Amino acid sequence: MSITLTENIGLIGGIIALIFGIIVMIFPKILNYLVGIFLILVGVVALVAHFT
Numbered sequence: 001m002s003i004t005l006t007e008n009i010g011l012i013g014g015i016i017a018l019i020f021g022i023i024v025m026i027f028p029k030i031l032n033y034l035v036g037i038f039l040i041l042v043g044v045v046a047l048v049a050h051f052t
Contacts, residue, residue, distance in 0.1 A: 009045055016041065 020034045 009049055012045070013042065 016038065020038055024031050024034060
């Protein structure tokens with residue numbers, strides 16, 4: 001059974017969102033940085049997925 005790229009991106013996004021959510025609950029002051037990093041990562045993954 002093979003995992004497609006779309007399923008893989010969804011899994012990675014879900015794991016990252018879960019980790020960031022836990023970190024924000026522990027350290028709420030770093031929310032702005034985490035949101036910025038998350039948006040950059042999502043944008044890079046989307047571009048890589050589009051051009052491959």
